[in-house]
Structure formats: C-alpha cells, structure tokens
Amino acid sequence: MRDDFVHHRPDSTRNRTEWLAALRHALGPLAGMQVDILHVVADGDRVVMHSRRRLPGGPEIVVVDVLRVQDGQVAEVWEIIEPVAQAAAHLQWWKTAHR
Numbered sequence: 001m002r003d004d005f006v007h008h009r010p011d012s013t014r015n016r017t018e019w020l021a022a023l024r025h026a027l028g029p030l031a032g033m034q035v036d037i038l039h040v041v042a043d044g045d046r047v048v049m050h051s052r053r054r055l056p057g058g059p060e061i062v063v064v065d066v067l068r069v070q071d072g073q074v075a076e077v078w079e080i081i082e083p084v085a086q087a088a089a090h091l092q093w094w095k096t097a098h099r
Contacts, residue, residue, distance in 0.1 A: 001074045008078045032056045045069050052084070060084040 005016040013019040032055060039050040047067045054060040061083050068076040 002070060005074060006076045008076060012079075030055070062087070 001016055001020075003016060005019065007013050007015070007019050013022045034054050034056075036052045037049060038052060039048070041048045045068050047069060049063075049065045049067075051063050051065075052060060053063055061081055063082075064080040066078040067074050
C-alpha cells in the first residue's frame with residue numbers, strides 16, 4: 001500500500017493511516033469471517049475483486065473492490081458493499097425515482 005493511498009468511500013476512512021487503524025480495530029469483530037472470492041479481473045493498473053462475505057451467524061454481504069495499483073502497491077481503492085438480504089429490493093431501484 002502506497003504512502004499516498006486513497007480510500008474512495010465517503011462514509012469511511014480516506015487515507016492509509018486511517019484505513020490501517022480501522023482495519024486493526026475491525027480484526028476482532030471480523031474474526032471468523034468467511035470470504036468467498038468469486039471473480040478477480042485485472043486490466044492495466046486496475047484490479048476488480050467480487051466477493052461474498054459472511055460472519056458466523058451474521059448477515060451476508062456482496063463486495064466489489066476496485067483497486068488501482070502503482071509500482072506494485074495499492075494506490076487507491078473503491079468499494080461497493082451490498083447486504084444480500086437487500087439485493088432484491090435494489091433490482092428495481094429506478095421505480096422509486098419516477099413516482
């Protein structure tokens with residue numbers, strides 16, 4: 001991870017120091033999390049990973065991570081996180097926009 005790493009998620013950490021601190025803090029609550037990597041695609045300096053994650057007895061989420069790699073280190077990351085239980089409601093998201 002580069003020193004000038006940027007995490008592009010407005011509700012979360014923004015830089016390397018904040019991201020690493022949040023990760024250290026989350027290690028306890030996330031212990032036992034199962035991660036199933038479904039797809040990894042690389043093109044140029046971008047890597048995309050699609051995964052399903054679940055905690056024992058907890059909710060299941062689907063995550064898409066988009067990473068930009070520079071000089072062999074992660075420079076930026078974008079995340080999309082969706083609870084699986086809510087996925088069906090998002091299939092017709094546009095209907096509420098036209099009411």
